[in-house]
């Protein structure tokens with residue numbers, strides 16, 4: 382094993398080469414800085430290989446088949462079942478067969494240096510990288526270090542769980558064969574999306590959630606998804622704790638607080654995330670290892686003028702698009718501060734991630750889909766807004782009935798009565814994901830409702846639900 386010690390200096394060191402780290406480096410390089418990314422696994426990170434891309438590739442075929450079956454004419458043409466082998470092959474290509482060569486090429490073309498190995502902060506503006514061959518490189522940053530090390534699946538403290546080698550989202554999204562049966566612990570986004578996919582693949586799925594489903598969202602979202610999962614054959618057990626998990630030769634046995642015993646070939650744990658900060662040298666600069674990293678809206682860590690963090694590791698909004706949004710702010714502000722040019726850090730300025738607070742969009746790719754942005758009614762009330770809630774059945778819109786026979790879905794608009802602007806929107810229904818950006822623009826731009834009446838949705842599209850929501854609210858005088 383080599384013990385070679387090298388050193389190098391860059392304007393910016395980015396620890397972690399996921400989608401977020403790549404974007405921080407890219408913006409900083411476009412702003413005239415030199416940047417190196419330190420990555421110890423695959424450039425592209427969780428989203429590319431074990432999260433967004435493979436999971437959505439698994440779910441898309443399921444959605445297309447359902448859509449075809451809901452439209453006479455097309456339904457008659459679809460006589461077979463889902464070809465799971467072909468679904469997995471398509472998933473493989475979306476995960477680039479777990480090779481990061483394409484992303485490495487992109488880094489080269491963007492002028493970003495790459496150093497492979499485990500990076501640890503070892504002092505002010507200093508990161509020491511241990512390569513797989515044991516070599517050590519000490520990197521020094523002229524201006525900034527940004528942490529973008531992401532998050533890992535959280536394994537809750539359930540008796541026996543770690544001993545049974547449970548699946549996390551990584552095993553679920555990279556499956557090579559489909560299990561006959563699967564128990565899922567959790568009721569959030571991963572649990573519901575994976576229950577949707579595996580049920581469609583023919584797996585006998587039991588989902589055990591200690592609460593209702595998707596509890597941070599509007600209540601009807603989780604209720605409609607639970608109803609749909611049950612209709613797809615999933616056993617959905619709500620408000621129930623998992624107390625013990627064991628494994629024998631036939632599979633796993635999951636025991637619940639209300640005395641049930643669920644046997645399955647595998648168990649998937651989908652109970653949230655934990656920050657990847659346990660072994661990145663935070664203690665060397667006076668921060669707590671294993672904790673989420675707090676930042677201000679320019680992604681600067683309080684108490685430092687050179688340390689930034691972005692993406693999952695900040696626990697602001699664990700979504701790729703929000704992490705990349707933070708990365709754009711961080712990369713741009715690092716370049717601006719290095720050049721001594723003006724920093725625009727007032728709310729909604731160039732160098733801040735203001736939308737993290739009250740305007741986060743998210744699509745949950747269950748069947749039906751959930752597309753949501755901004756505040757739920759409950760969250761808006763907690764924040765002291767004077768709230769009015771407007772609901773509308775999407776199936777009553779002409780465009781929805783053309784799209785699918787028996788289309789059912791619900792839309793909710795949360796209005797700030799004082800300013801008469803939209804604080805939040807939730808759509809639940811087939812194919813609602815593509816409705817979301819209009820809602821995001823309305824929330825971020827704080828478009829007054831009387832002006833929104835002039836944004837005419839095309840007939841007959843599902844977007845006409847906007848007109849129905851406005852009509853239900855009543856035209857402001």
Ligand SMILES: Cc1cc2nc3c(=O)[nH]c(=O)nc-3n(C[C@H](O)[C@H](O)[C@H](O)COP(=O)(O)OP(=O)(O)OC[C@H]3O[C@@H](n4cnc5c(N)ncnc54)[C@H](O)[C@@H]3O)c2cc1C
Nearest residue numbers: 397399401421426427432433500530531692693699700701
């Ligand atoms: C199953 C699943 C599905 C998801 N689906 C979606 C979705 O549809 N849409 C969406 O917006 N979000 C989705 N997410 C969330 C999304 O995956 C994350 O928000 C996103 O990947 C976070 O990006 P990141 O760059 O912060 O972290 P990561 O992608 O985790 O990247 C961090 C990188 O840092 C590297 N690293 C860590 N420590 C070190 C170290 N010490 N030295 C060197 N390198 C290091 C890691 O190897 C990794 O490559 C999903 C998550 C899961 C689990």
Ligand SMILES: NC(=O)c1ccc[n+]([C@@H]2O[C@H](COP(=O)([O-])OP(=O)(O)OC[C@H]3O[C@@H](n4cnc5c(N)ncnc54)[C@H](O)[C@@H]3O)[C@@H](O)[C@H]2O)c1
Nearest residue numbers: 537567568569570571572591592651652653699744745746
């Ligand atoms: N489509 C998407 O955008 C998408 C898809 C998947 C994941 N993600 C992101 O990945 C992150 C992780 O997803 P997730 O589903 O793991 O987390 P989550 O926060 O969505 O859900 C966690 C679930 O686990 C339950 N839970 C937590 N601790 C538990 C315990 N000790 N015992 C039993 N249950 C427990 C919670 O009640 C909740 O139902 C999310 O924050 C999400 O933003 C996004």
